[in-house]
Amino acid sequence: MNEPYDIAIVGGGITGAGIARDAALRGLRVALFEKSDFGAGTSSKSSKLIHGGLRYLEQGEIGLVFESVSERRVQCQVAPHLVRPLAFLMPIYEGDRVGLELMNIGLWIYDTLALFRTPGLHKTHRGGKAHELEPELKRDGLRGAIEYYDCTTDDARLVLENVLDARACGADCRSHTEVIGVERKRGRVASVRIRDCDSGREAEVAAHSLVVAAGPWTDQVAERLGLATSGRPILRPTKGVHAVFGAEVLPLERAITVISPIDGRVMFAIPWRDRLVLGTTDTDFDGSPDEVWADADDVAYLCESANREFPRAGFSPDKVLSTWAGLRPLIHEEAETASDVSREHQIYVRDDGVLLIAGGKLTTYRLMAKQAVKAAIRWLKDNDSDLFEDRAPVRPHTRTRPLPGAVGLDEPSAAAVRRFAAQLAGECGLEAACADHLADVYGTRSRELCRMMQANPDLAERMQPDLPYLWAEVAFAVERDLARNVDDVLSRRVPLLLVGRDQGLDVAEQTAALVQARVGWTNEQRDRELARYRQTVADTRRFRMKP
Numbered sequence: 001m002n003e004p005y006d007i008a009i010v011g012g013g014i015t016g017a018g019i020a021r022d023a024a025l026r027g028l029r030v031a032l033f034e035k036s037d038f039g040a041g042t043s044s045k046s047s048k049l050i051h052g053g054l055r056y057l058e059q060g061e062i063g064l065v066f067e068s069v070s071e072r073r074v075q076c077q078v079a080p081h082l083v084r085p086l087a088f089l090m091p092i093y094e095g096d097r098v099g100l101e102l103m104n105i106g107l108w109i110y111d112t113l114a115l116f117r118t119p120g121l122h123k124t125h126r127g128g129k130a131h132e133l134e135p136e137l138k139r140d141g142l143r144g145a146i147e148y149y150d151c152t153t154d155d156a157r158l159v160l161e162n163v164l165d166a167r168a169c170g171a172d173c174r175s176h177t178e179v180i181g182v183e184r185k186r187g188r189v190a191s192v193r194i195r196d197c198d199s200g201r202e203a204e205v206a207a208h209s210l211v212v213a214a215g216p217w218t219d220q221v222a223e224r225l226g227l228a229t230s231g232r233p234i235l236r237p238t239k240g241v242h243a244v245f246g247a248e249v250l251p252l253e254r255a256i257t258v259i260s261p262i263d264g265r266v267m268f269a270i271p272w273r274d275r276l277v278l279g280t281t282d283t284d285f286d287g288s289p290d291e292v293w294a295d296a297d298d299v300a301y302l303c304e305s306a307n308r309e310f311p312r313a314g315f316s317p318d319k320v321l322s323t324w325a326g327l328r329p330l331i332h333e334e335a336e337t338a339s340d341v342s343r344e345h346q347i348y349v350r351d352d353g354v355l356l357i358a359g360g361k362l363t364t365y366r367l368m369a370k371q372a373v374k375a376a377i378r379w380l381k382d383n384d385s386d387l388f389e390d391r392a393p394v395r396p397h398t399r400t401r402p403l404p405g406a407v408g409l410d411e412p413s414a415a416a417v418r419r420f421a422a423q424l425a426g427e428c429g430l431e432a433a434c435a436d437h438l439a440d441v442y443g444t445r446s447r448e449l450c451r452m453m454q455a456n457p458d459l460a461e462r463m464q465p466d467l468p469y470l471w472a473e474v475a476f477a478v479e480r481d482l483a484r485n486v487d488d489v490l491s492r493r494v495p496l497l498l499v500g501r502d503q504g505l506d507v508a509e510q511t512a513a514l515v516q517a518r519v520g521w522t523n524e525q526r527d528r529e530l531a532r533y534r535q536t537v538a539d540t541r542r543f544r545m546k547p
């Protein structure tokens with residue numbers, strides 16, 4: 001066995017990826033194992049918001065909101081291509097539980113907690129002005145609206161850029177690799193047993209400590225690795241579903257915060273990647289985290305809630321382009337309804353050198369990672385004083401270090417990304433829409449895509465006429481962005497699964513051929529991977545099946 005890793009991590013979602021990056025930046029020897037694709041778990045199933053969470057303010061979680069709005073600002077600076085300001089409109093109607101004035105005060109608190117360094121201060125629009133701003137809103141009883149700002153992101157890519165940076169700093173990050181066991185010697189972690197999910201090959205990897213960052217799989221992993229002690233589950237997962245529609249169903253300039261008339265929950269209508277997303281639901285879930293999908297009730301709830309707010313839209317299940325469903329890895333606590341369960345995270349440090357991190361939000365991943373790595377270092381120092389004798393850990397500077405796509409921007413801001421997009425269009429002869437898209441997804445790494453297109457002009461073609469996605473992105477996904485199969489490409493790198501009119505089925509064979517040429521599959525392997533992707537698509541359509 002090679003020299004042991006200081007930290008081995010189970011789970012390549014945003015939490016594990018953030019931990020791998022933080023630890024690698026501190027000079028630790030790190031290994032990250034993800035049983036599927038990086039970000040394939042909850043971290044590609046979120047509402048894709050980097051936000052303070054207005055709702056948590058109402059629940060009195062001031063600390064969580066403060067942390068979140070501070071992190072929102074950090075993320076806007078370290079990844080301005082991926083974390084972009086988004087205006088939200090919250091309409092207030094006669095008889096609403098919280099009126100316009102009280103909501104205005106709430107938003108002052110929200111802006112104050114951000115120390116007024118928000119993407120934009122909130123505004124109150126009274127009466128008809130709200131309807132002028134968003135004409136699709138229901139007019140009856142509209143007293144006004146509050147306009148405020150949060151940020152939108154591409155969650156799966158945020159994970160990927162953390163992994164890419166962790167790798168650049170020396171971390172060994174392996175996707176499609178499952179952790180199946182842990183060996184202890186003298187009561188301490190000595191190695192982990194891993195299995196390559198494609199070949200089935202198993203191996204032993206020496207490590208001084210193990211961090212379990214398995215999101216909703218935490219209890220399953222704890223059980224498998226012999227970590228469960230109390231018999232009581234660590235998590236109380238809740239299911240959240242989103243449905244994607246064509247932007248023409250509900251043309252919006254801003255995201256709209258909707259209070260569901262069915263149960264009074266907050267949900268959103270969000271413009272995302274040229275489509276309109278409705279989400280989310282929040283219901284207790286006790287099944288397997290490997291089998292989570294939107295069912296007919298989830299989609300009916302989303303459509304019905306939105307139809308009362310946007311009477312002209314006519315949301316219905318047959319207009320749904322795609323769905324995604326994920327589990328919130330919430331810490332188990334007694335709460336009346338699923339939406340009341342806290343989003344705070346917890347880190348458990350065991351005597352044997354296993355740490356578990358659970359709960360939290362996409363927005364606060366950097367802080368969670370920092371705390372987890374510090375806890376691991378403390379444990380390592382307390383239990384092996386020689387370990388850092390000849391290499392003092394350094395500070396990782398994750399508050400200011402740009403993620404890979406932000407390296408080389410002339411300043412860390414959204415404006416700089418727009419300037420970069422204009423430059424890219426000129427330099428590479430791209431349509432403005434394509435240059436904007438590439439800059440928003442890959443940031444300055446788009447230059448590498450341009451070089452690919454210059455070498456092979458066929459790759460400069462659009463994959464589909466109504467979206468600015470280019471074939472070069474498929475090649476890039478495999479060559480640079482760690483995609484291993486068709487599902488990795490079309491579900492997360494170029495997510496036609498979510499936004500394509502045919503969910504990418506119309507280009508799946510061509511995509512498979514491009515992947516095959518790069519990874520050397522046999523035709524049987526290619527066909528197997530195509531079948532796997534078709535199954536992924538079918539899973540997003542399960543809500544159409546009769547119960």
Ligand SMILES: Cc1cc2nc3c(=O)[nH]c(=O)nc-3n(C[C@H](O)[C@H](O)[C@H](O)COP(=O)(O)OP(=O)(O)OC[C@H]3O[C@@H](n4cnc5c(N)ncnc54)[C@H](O)[C@@H]3O)c2cc1C
Pocket residue numbers: 010011012013014015016033034035036037038039040041042043044045046047048049050051177178179180213214215216217221238239240241280326327328329359360361362363364
């Ligand atoms: C519907 C919904 C909406 C949300 N919206 C937002 C939002 O807008 N903003 C926000 O800040 N937060 C949001 N969240 C919360 C946020 O998405 C999660 O807190 C976060 O993604 C959790 O990341 P994670 O890395 O802990 O878990 P995951 O992303 O689930 O990662 C855990 C990983 O562990 C892997 N794994 C499991 N077992 C093993 C094993 N044995 N070996 C190797 N790998 C293993 C899994 O494959 C998985 O990829 C939302 C959550 C949901 C469900």
